[in-house]
Amino acid sequence: MAGHSKWANIKHRKAAQDAKRGKLYTRLIREIVVAAKLGGGEVDDNPRLRAAVDKALVANMTRETIDRAVARGAGGLEGSDVDELVYEGYAQGGVAILIETMTDNRNRTVAEVRHAFSKYGGNMGTDGSVAYLFKQQGLIHFAPGADEETIMDIVLDAGAEDIVSDEDGSVEVITSKEHYLAVVDALSSAGFEADHAELTMVPATMVALDAENAEKVIRLIDAMEELDDVQNVYSNAEFPDSLYGEG
Numbered sequence: 001m002a003g004h005s006k007w008a009n010i011k012h013r014k015a016a017q018d019a020k021r022g023k024l025y026t027r028l029i030r031e032i033v034v035a036a037k038l039g040g041g042e043v044d045d046n047p048r049l050r051a052a053v054d055k056a057l058v059a060n061m062t063r064e065t066i067d068r069a070v071a072r073g074a075g076g077l078e079g080s081d082v083d084e085l086v087y088e089g090y091a092q093g094g095v096a097i098l099i100e101t102m103t104d105n106r107n108r109t110v111a112e113v114r115h116a117f118s119k120y121g122g123n124m125g126t127d128g129s130v131a132y133l134f135k136q137q138g139l140i141h142f143a144p145g146a147d148e149e150t151i152m153d154i155v156l157d158a159g160a161e162d163i164v165s166d167e168d169g170s171v172e173v174i175t176s177k178e179h180y181l182a183v184v185d186a187l188s189s190a191g192f193e194a195d196h197a198e199l200t201m202v203p204a205t206m207v208a209l210d211a212e213n214a215e216k217v218i219r220l221i222d223a224m225e226e227l228d229d230v231q232n233v234y235s236n237a238e239f240p241d242s243l244y245g246e247g
Contacts, residue, residue: 027231028056029069030102034082036073043070047181051138051199087113088131089124091220093213095237096130097122098201103229112227120220133236134201137161138180140187141196144169151192158186174202203236214239 031052039046043053049070056066083106087099097117103109117124142151148171152163159179164172173194175183180199187194209217217237224233 023228024059025056025061025065028052028059028061029065030082031231032056032066032069033073034084034102036070037076041070041074044181047177048199050181050184051197055198085109086131087124088127088129089117089122090130091120091122091235091237092216093207093209093237095207095209095213095217095235096133096203097220097224098130098134098234099224099230100201100232100234101227101229102231105229109227109229112229113224116220116223116227120223121216122220133205134203134234136177136199137202138173138175138177138183138199139197139202140173140175140184140194142171142173142192143195146171146192150190151187154186154190154192155183158183201232201234203234206236206238208238209240211240 032049035046035049035052039048041049043050053066053070057063082102082104085101085103085106087101087110089097089099091097099113101109101113114124116122140155146169148163148165151171151173155163155173155175160173160175160183161179162174164174166172173183173187177199184194184197214237217235218239221233221235224230
């Protein structure tokens with residue numbers, strides 16, 4: 001199925017995000033703790049925990065550290081009293097911004113997020129102001145050269161929602177949160193290893209930006225990502241290829 005890949009819209013941001021996060025392990029551990037706290041410590045029964053553990057392993061976190069984080073969350077041990085809060089707003093060009101945070105101090109977190117919106121030309125919104133534009137989905141991406149036809153047969157049988165081939169020959173599988181684990185396991189069992197797989201918030205529609213507004217939006221997103229309590233920042237911005245030397 002030809003189409004425009006959701007991953008194509010966010011891949012530019014990912015490399016920059018992951019490279020600049022000096023506190024990556026802290027954030028990964030926090031995600032594991034909360035996922036285990038909310039959904040239990042059994043990885044095979046908890047899609048969110050499975051995704052968090054997989055991400056930690058890719059980041060070369062030790063299994064011992066991961067297991068301690070899972071135990072802390074599932075057992076309600078000290079250090080698991082973290083609240084999940086989501087903030088919403090708009091950046092330049094009408095771009096929707098969704099910010100996932102985990103914090104032990106709500107007042108600190110909301111003040112920092114509001115300050116970042118104000119400093120970089122955005123506007124903080126009320127609950128629900130942009131959340132309806134995003135849906136949690138699994139994205140499983142294969143680099144150019146993957147066997148699209150075989151992948152399609154495997155993932156559709158496992159419950160995937162769609163499969164998209166991009167112009168560069170890459171393949172992306174889109175799943176619901178509920179079917180994410182089944183699809184990942186089916187692919188792995190068939191010998192297909194994705195170059196990127198995660199549960200993420202996918203925008204229903206994109207906002208195309210010119211270079212000037214794109215740079216402003218990136219500055220706001222970067223500022224949000226640098227905040228200690230922020231786990232993930234999502235947007236529906238479609239950045240021009242020219243910004244990355246691709247056109």
